[in-house]
Amino acid sequence: MTTAPATRTSAPRSSSAPCSPAFCSVVPPHLLDRLSRAADPLIAAAARRTLVTDAANRTARRLTTVAGAAPVPSPDDGATAGAPRRTIYDAEHKTALPGRKVREEGGQPTGDATVNRAYAGLGATFELFRDAYERDSINGSGLPLDATVHYSREYNNAFWNGEQMVFGDGDGRIFLDFTLAVDVIGHELAHGVTQYTANLAYFGQPGALNESMSDVFGSLVKQYALKQTAEQADWLIGAGLLAKDVQGVALRSMKAPGTAYDDDVLGKDPQPATMDDYVHTGADNGGVHINSGIPNHAFYLVATRLGGNAWERAGRIWYDVLTGGELAVDAEFADFAKLTVAAASERYGAGGAEHDAVTKAWSTVGVPTE
Ligand SMILES: [Zn+2]
Incomplete structure (x- = not known):
């Protein structure tokens, strides 16, 4: 088997949503289920809120699937080939996406370490795929990389919703800020690569x-x-x-x-x-x-x-x-x-x-x- 040129994988192979019918989160539901029954009421409450939010997001993804595929981005609309196009948003502890824009490609670091870690993590993921596999972003044709931080309150998860990354701050008792682990950022964006290539079923x-x-x-x-x-x-x-x-x-x-x-x-x-x-x-x-x-x-x-x-x-x-x-x-x-x-x-x-x-x-x- 030879490696396909990057352009061959520039469009989704099927119209289904990623990880359909689930959305792709890093903390699995069975773990949050267990936490929701924890003796500590604060831990249980944070886990329960995360489960409710995740269930709503799963439903949203299913509706997107029913309505049609996520929009296919037009390649090369003024982009520099081989360079990432990152935008970081702040949900300000709400759940509306994407939130307020706080850092764009080439912009200076902000005073918020979470924003800067998300920006760096998107960049590190882009660089691995470009340098090691000659892949231009997750779709192979320069897809802009968007991420939202400070999603919801005490939200114990991070996810890729088919269009962007979303990070919670964690509840501080079990989980910390989800931008702390660069491999988690890479994990979520890799779901995007799978979505645009083999599109493996999520079961x-x-x-x-x-x-x-x-x-x-x-x-x-x-x-x-x-x-x-x-x-x-x-x-x-x-x-x-x-x-x-x-x-x-x-x-x-x-x-x-x-x-x-x-x-x-x-x-x-x-x-x-x-x-x-x-x-x-x-x-x-x-x-x-x-x-x-x-x-x-x-x-x-x-x-x-x-x-x-x-x-x-x-x-x-x-x-x-x-x-x-x-x-x-x-x-x-x-x-x-x-x-x-x-x-x-x-x-x-x-x-x-x-x-x-x-x-x-x-x-x-x-x-x-x-
Ligand atoms: Zn995953």
């Missing part, structure tokens, strides 16, 4: 692949920004987001799925690392944020076996499959695994270390490749 295994793609490229955004090798990276998603009294280090761990947190209030990280522990559930859209641990761990194994910069060979193979046109909307783990083996051979040779690393990684997590 069951294709949904878990959709989530995993966002964790993979989210982690790579952080690694590229920090210039970390696979060995140096923490392989965590959402490090720095948990408040200090929470027993945990992040939302998810690609290195050791199931170990990111184990807390009285938050519960235990439910992610499996291999197919032996695959979770069959109707919750969380069929476990999209849970079973994503399996392909996440496969990517970690490929990247660390190859060594060096994970965005180069391991990331390139995953990107080739995501954008190559052969990954079906309803692909299961084994379909994806086979395509990564083929992509590794195509780009690096059938007898190469890359092919070997990919084959061994899927075998370790229990996903067949032939």
Whole structure:
């Protein structure tokens, strides 16, 4: 398989909304459900408000789907090719989007660190896709990147709604400001890349692949920004987001799925690392944020076996499959695994270390490749 030129992926392949019928949030509903039953009334109230807001946003996305696809942006309307076009808005603790414009491309930093982190995070994501994969923004043709910060009050989530990023401030007891983790910003924007390319369904295994793609490229955004090798990276998603009294280090761990947190209030990280522990559930859209641990761990194994910069060979193979046109909307783990083996051979040779690393990684997590 060869990499499609950037222009080939410049329009959505289908008219459905991203992650339809859900919207793409970083904190999964099963976790907020648990928090809404917490003994601490303040924690429970913040979680309940977040769930209500998320449900309203999910409905809004469904209405957009019914009404038609999100508008396709016209490419190159006066834009500089290869440069981001970022705009940051402040919701001022309300839920109307996008809110008040507070920083535009090329503008000076503001006095608000949240605004500046969102601006930098959008830039870091743009740079990974441009520098490592020659992709011009998330749609491949210069899509402007918009983000809203200070969304709602004590809002415990961040999401991509098909058109823009939205960040809450967290409740301060469980979650902190969602702009603190650059990989979370990368995760959400990667949902946009998936939307414009393979458009993986958001349920069951294709949904878990959709989530995993966002964790993979989210982690790579952080690694590229920090210039970390696979060995140096923490392989965590959402490090720095948990408040200090929470027993945990992040939302998810690609290195050791199931170990990111184990807390009285938050519960235990439910992610499996291999197919032996695959979770069959109707919750969380069929476990999209849970079973994503399996392909996440496969990517970690490929990247660390190859060594060096994970965005180069391991990331390139995953990107080739995501954008190559052969990954079906309803692909299961084994379909994806086979395509990564083929992509590794195509780009690096059938007898190469890359092919070997990919084959061994899927075998370790229990996903067949032939
Ligand atoms: Zn996600």
